[in-house]
Amino acid sequence: MPEILSFFAVYLTVFIFGMTVMRLGMEMLAKDKIKKILLRLTSSPFMGVVAGTLLTGILQSSSAVMVITIGLVATGLLTFPRSLGIILxxxxxxxxxxxxITFDISNGVIPLLVGGAFFILLRKQVFFNIGCMMFGLGSIFVAMAGFEQLASSIEKLTLVTSVFxxxxxxxxxxxxxxxxxxxVIQSSTATTGIIMSFLKQNSLSVDAGIAIMLGSNIGTCITAFIASIGTKKEAKLVAYAHIWLNLLGVIIFYPFISSLGNLAEYLTAIPDVQLAHASLLFNVICTVVALPFIHLFSKFIIKLHGANDKNLSPF
Incomplete structure (x- = not known):
């Protein structure tokens, strides 16, 4: 058991390392454009959604975008209501x-790692950034392969079997x-990646995988909450809104977990892809449902967490 847990910790570290390095490369390519995009594309809730989606796709981390958003609100460059679209x-x-990470590129992992390492060693900044992206992505696939190999051993552990x-x-x-x-690990993507490995081994049902994925949407709020500590009231509201949006989404979707699983199974027969599709569907549907009520939600958050601050505006 200690050996299995040690290998699991190593692969988890490699996964998070890969995410961090890949995000570093993408973030350095974008440089100051990230904050400019957030400031320019938040004139309406819908444009905020577009900006949040694009930048999270670039940085490969919703937590990173949330921390940036909280920073912009804390400095007064962005108002709390305009941050709600970014959250969605x-x-x-x-x-x-x-x-x-559901793609099968087993034959391309070594070229990604070797090519990435080569580009990192080059002097030009753009090559360094590209190298980080390649090496980080390669590391993620190495970790996913490791999780998949360990899954069959981990599922045999008595405690894990009972929990599953x-x-x-x-x-x-x-x-x-x-x-x-x-x-704990501060990465919903890592959690989902781990669960994908167990889905491939049929240790977990698709519905159970979806339930864990929904929980990861709540757990990922901890990073934004920590980032808001010590900031002004309006910045704290961003973290509170993030928690409430994700929590309400999970509560509303809870009775429909099986239906979401059935829809994912209809779209594909591959278990890990089913979970990836279910995650995308869940977040898109939540956004579409919440977007028309975003101003009411803004008032709700201000009323609940900022009622004593007369300087806060719901619009």
């Missing part, structure tokens, strides 16, 4: 990575698992 878009953009049995029978257990694991 970030939830959609983070699903791009889960779709990417509960998760397969009770959806709220899966949501709890996803919430806790994501809060």
């Amino acid at each position: 878009g970030a939830n959609i953009g983070t699903t791009f990575t889960t779709e990417i 049995n509960y998760a397969n029978e009770l959806h709220y257990v899966g949501i709890g698992i996803g919430t806790v694991v994501t809060a």
Whole structure:
């Protein structure tokens, strides 16, 4: 058991390292354009969604976009109501990575790593950035292959077997698992990637995988909440809104987990792709439902968490 857990920790570290390096390359390519895009494309909630989706797709991290958004609100460059569209878009953009890691590029992993390392060693900044993106993506696929190899061994552990049995029978257990694991490792994508490995081994049902994925949407809010500590009231509202939007989305979707699973199974027969599609569908549907009520939601958050601050405007 210690050996299995050690390997699991190593692969998890490689996965998060890959995400960080790939995000670094993409972020450095975009440079100051990221903040400019957020400021320019938030004139309406819909444009905020577009900006949040695009930038999260670029940075491969909804948490990074949330931290940037909180920073902009804290400095007064962006108002709280205009940040709500970004939050919804970030939830959609983070699903791009889960779709990417379902691709089978086993023959291309070594070229990605070698090519990435070569570009990193070059002096030109643009090559360095491209190298980071390639090496990071290669590392992610190495970690995914490792998770898949370990899945069959991990599922045989008594504790894991018991937890999986509960998760397969009770959806709220899966949501709890996803919430806790994501809060600890601070990456909903890593949580989803791990679950994909178990889905391939048929250790978990698609419904259980979806429940854990829903929980990861709650757990990922911890990063934005931590980033808001010590900031002004309006910046804290961004973190609160992130929590409420994700929490309400999970609560509303909870009775329809099986229906979402059936739809994912209709779209594809491949378990890990089913989970990736389910994640995308969940976040898109939540955004479409929430977008028309975004101003009412803004008032709700201000009333609940900022009622004593007369300087806060719901518009």
